[in-house]
Amino acid sequence: MNSGQPTITFLIFFLSLATTTLSSSDQLIRLPTDHLFCESWKYSIEANDAAVWYVVPERCVTFVKEYMNGDRYRTDSEVVADYTLEYAKTVNVSGDGKDVWVFDIDETLLSNLPYYVNHGYGSEVFDEKAFDEWVDSAEAPALPASFRLYTELQQLGFKIFLLTGRSEFQRECTDRNLQYAGFTNYEKLFLRGDSDLGKLATLYKSEKRQELIDEGYRIRGSSGDQWSDLFGFATADRSFKLPNPLYYIP
Structure with a gap:
């Protein structure tokens, strides 16, 4: 034994x-x-394969937090800016003031990350009132890669138009924030008026681009963090999407 x-x-x-x-x-x-x-x-949401989605999955909150605060978000944005400038330098800017570039604002020029740090990194249902209060503070910082792009496009001779889903009542604080962040000398800032309320972003932004085309402008390029900033009709000759895993706007 x-x-x-x-x-x-x-x-x-x-x-x-x-x-x-x-x-x-x-x-x-x-x-x-x-x-x-x-x-x-x-990958799926950036490629628009997931189509409509509402909040960041709970299991991905830490991932999004690390991405947005880490080097990867910065380098992804820098790479997009580099490709954008590579294309922009091939455009024959005529000098007649009709060659334009259209920028979205939120998560394209200005970063709302300070707001989303306190709101679950996109895992919470959107709170319009809280976000409006943040917008009113006019404290959103510039996205560094976009600031470089914005500056160099102006130096290349492009006229800059800003097309945002923000509402007309936010014009003063939006302009103040843009000035604070260094985005100056743009030609016009489009915001949603009363007739635009309720429209999907794709339709609203297409209509505003059409207005520019009807005025004789040539939209050589556009930049946005949502496909709805770029899709639709009256589109730019070429469009560039910036990364944004925080939210989706149809």
């Missing part, structure tokens, strides 16, 4: 070690799986 004791002891030790190893492996597998899911989720 005693001769089998070492074998039994070894088996108990082996099973204990195996259980511990499996538990550790399970943890190692689960953590990357969440990360991989969130990477794939972000």
Whole structure:
């Protein structure tokens, strides 16, 4: 009987070690799986494959937080700006003041990250009243890559038009914020008027671009963080989408 004791002891030790190893492996597998899911989720929303979505999945809040506060968001934005300028430098700007670039504002020129830090990084249902209060503070900082792009496009001779989904009653605070962030000398700031309320962003922004075309402007390029900033009719010759995993606007 005693001769089998070492074998039994070894088996108990082996099973204990195996259980511990499996538990550790399970943890190692689960953590990357969440990360991989969130990477794939972000790819799908950026490519517009997911179409309409409302909030950041709970399992991806940490992922979005790390992305928005980390180097990846900055470098993604820089790469988009570089490709944009590469194209812009190929455009023959005529000098007649009719070659224009259209920019969205939120998450395109100005960052609302300070607001979303306090609102779940996009995991909470949108609170219009709270967001309006943030907009009214006029404290949104400039996105560095977009500021560089904005400045260089002006130097290349493009006229700049700003087309935002913000409402007309927010004109003063929006202009104040833009000036504060360094976005100056734009030709016109479009905001939603009474007749635009309730329209999907794709339609509203298409109509405003059409107005520019009807006035003889050539929309050489456009930049936005939503596909609804860029899709529709009366589109730019070429459009560039910036990253934004915080929210979706149809």
